[in-house]
Amino acid sequence: MPTLKIPTPLRSYFNGQTEVPVSGTTVEQAMQNLMDQFPQLRPHLTNSTGQLRPFVNLFLGEDNIKDLKGLDTPLGPDDILRLVPSVAGG
Amino acid sequence: MLPEFTHEEILRYSRHLLIPEVGLDGQRKLKASSVLIIGTGGLGSPVALYLAAAGVGHIGLVDYDVVDVSNLQRQIVHGTGMVGRLKVDSARTRLLDLNPAIQVEAFNEPFTSINAMKIAKPFDVIIDGTDNFPTRYLINDLCVLTGKPNIYGAIYRFEGQASVFYAKEGPCYRCLFPEPPPPGLVPSCADAGVLGILPGTIGTIQATEAIKFLLGIGSSLAGRLLLYDALDMSFEYVKLKKNPSCKACGSHPEITGLVDYFEFCGVPGLDHAEGSMGAGREITALQLAKKLKRGDKTHLIDVREPHELAISRIEGAQNIPLGELASHLEELDSAQEIVLFCKSGTRSARALEILMSAGFRKVKNLHGGINAWAREVDRSLPPY
Numbered sequence: 001m002p003t004l005k006i007p008t009p010l011r012s013y014f015n016g017q018t019e020v021p022v023s024g025t026t027v028e029q030a031m032q033n034l035m036d037q038f039p040q041l042r043p044h045l046t047n048s049t050g051q052l053r054p055f056v057n058l059f060l061g062e063d064n065i066k067d068l069k070g071l072d073t074p075l076g077p078d079d080i081l082r083l084v085p086s087v088a089g090g
Numbered sequence: 091m092l093p094e095f096t097h098e099e100i101l102r103y104s105r106h107l108l109i110p111e112v113g114l115d116g117q118r119k120l121k122a123s124s125v126l127i128i129g130t131g132g133l134g135s136p137v138a139l140y141l142a143a144a145g146v147g148h149i150g151l152v153d154y155d156v157v158d159v160s161n162l163q164r165q166i167v168h169g170t171g172m173v174g175r176l177k178v179d180s181a182r183t184r185l186l187d188l189n190p191a192i193q194v195e196a197f198n199e200p201f202t203s204i205n206a207m208k209i210a211k212p213f214d215v216i217i218d219g220t221d222n223f224p225t226r227y228l229i230n231d232l233c234v235l236t237g238k239p240n241i242y243g244a245i246y247r248f249e250g251q252a253s254v255f256y257a258k259e260g261p262c263y264r265c266l267f268p269e270p271p272p273p274g275l276v277p278s279c280a281d282a283g284v285l286g287i288l289p290g291t292i293g294t295i296q297a298t299e300a301i302k303f304l305l306g307i308g309s310s311l312a313g314r315l316l317l318y319d320a321l322d323m324s325f326e327y328v329k330l331k332k333n334p335s336c337k338a339c340g341s342h343p344e345i346t347g348l349v350d351y352f353e354f355c356g357v358p359g360l361d362h363a364e365g366s367m368g369a370g371r372e373i374t375a376l377q378l379a380k381k382l383k384r385g386d387k388t389h390l391i392d393v394r395e396p397h398e399l400a401i402s403r404i405e406g407a408q409n410i411p412l413g414e415l416a417s418h419l420e421e422l423d424s425a426q427e428i429v430l431f432c433k434s435g436t437r438s439a440r441a442l443e444i445l446m447s448a449g450f451r452k453v454k455n456l457h458g459g460i461n462a463w464a465r466e467v468d469r470s471l472p473p474y
Contacts, residue, residue: 008247009282012413040416044271054268059328067331084317084328086267087244087251089284090133090221 002030002079009085013041022081027058028071030081057084092118093147099191103145111307117145121192123304124148126213128201128229130181131155132289133219133243133296135167140297142185142192146304149185150213152197153177160474164286201225203348206232215300218242219293223270224351230255230263231345234338239312241299243292248285248320250292253330254299254312257339261313265333270351281436288320371442372457373429375466382406389428392460393441398433402460402471412437415444424450431456431463433474 001021006014014020020037024030031052035042045056052058058065059082065073075081092115095103099121106112112120125146127134130153141149155177157168165177172180178196185194197209201220206228210216216238218229226244233240239256242263255262295316302308317326337344373381381388390407392399399409410418412432422428428450430438435458442455456463464471 008249012411053271055271057266062327062329064328064331066333067329082317082328084251084266084315085246086223086271087246087249088221088223088226088270089245089282090129090131090219090243090289 001077002075002081004030004034005080005082007083007085009087010041010044010083013038013044022075025075026071027060027065027073027075027081030075031058031071055086058082059084093121094118095121096191099145102189102191106144112305116305116307120145120301120304121147123215124150124213125215125217125300125304126150126152126210127217127219128152128225129219129221130165130167130177131161131219131221132164132245132284132286133293134217135165135181136290136293137217137219137297137300138167138181138185139188140294141300142189142194144297144301145189146192146300148193148195148212150195150197150209151178151181152199152201152209153181154198154200164284164289166290201228203228203350206348207236210236210238214238215303216240217296217300218244219296226263227270227351228348231338231348233257234262234264234343234345235348239303241296241303243289243296245284245288245292247282248288250288250316250318250320252292252295252299252311252316252318253314254303254310256310256312257332259312261330261332262336262339264338264345265336266315266330268333268337281433285320291318291320371446371454372435373454374457375463378429378456378463379467387426389423389426391422391428391430391441393430393432393437394460401474402464404431404460404463404468407431412441415441416448419445419448422450424452427452427454429454429456432459434459434461 001023003019004022005019006017022030023033045053047053060068060073060079103117106117107114123146125141127138130138130151138149157172157175157177157180159173161168167181167184176198178198182194182196199205210232216229216233218226218240220226229240234257237258239254241254243252299311302310313330314327315330334340390404392407392409393412393415395411396409430441432438435455438455442453445453461473464473
């Protein structure tokens, strides 16, 4: 199953986990399943029409899914998805 | 015409002069160059120290804060003797002690759309060492509009990011983050904490990228975002590409001048001070103390993380960490008055929003958090 790596700022929405398995053969399916599993995450990641919010960056390996096929990007069982958050601290 | 060196300078920079990639010409380039560091905090401290030591001839420092004792765990350009002094003055004194042969210019003012262009104009490179989103977007837009490189670093607890946003040759900050997250989603260092060494690691990487840019050597972080995790001790990279429809650097840019971005979220120390989000629904520490003394029935909820209770606590308060509040709503009695608090009032303001949007009406936020309580009511507790 593909894995989602979670950055520290968002871990409180995943019960403190550093990574979670996500089921799905596309990024969209994986994200839908993820938000079903962690419903408190939904308003933070998607807007009212279900699109990913502009400050949410999802990378498959080294590539931003925006530079691949977006939410339609296919996912293999060993793939690693990564959420890259906006961080302001300095 | 590059500047010449005294014998003392030759000796000072001798370890650079031995490196073929730097050499005498490279060192003279550094002396002729200028770097503006926005923020003299966690990131700005190591950047400023290393650039001064390396012999960058003109360093600008922008900050409007004063040195606080809670800064010293990570802001290594400042010392205990400088607590209470302006950060830019404290940093300038330290840098000139380190290297009297350079020029250090201090700007004791917030970096805003009004002064940003004027301050940045003479500088070759801009370092983003700020602690808030509005200034990060302002720095990005300034760099895109003026063609300067924006050497970026950001930190959170054990994780850091670094990149070089140089729109002339690659993506800008807005290509990656077209807009910031809503206030409250990502807590600040003051609320979430940060490993003191972390800005040292990331700031040193920023300083390295600045020196490489000025010397024209190596492969920069432009087009790559470094993701550092101190707990795993991992350095990973993701690729960044220019967004053709980027509002700042795309083919049809919408951003053609600087504006301030206060609406994004609060800037600590400015008008949108921490704890102001629940304005109108605030209770002061003294008001709360009177209320409790009278025996008013009040449900006190501490939304800090459990490990913070070891530092200070208010007797009778229930601990529900902010991240868990949404799943505890059914246990709360909306008919009873609820007073929320955290360390300084920011997280509890977010908690107040969660309760209000769930239909709770008798909710208040303790202004200034438990730190205000510690200063005004129970002086046996330490502010932190």
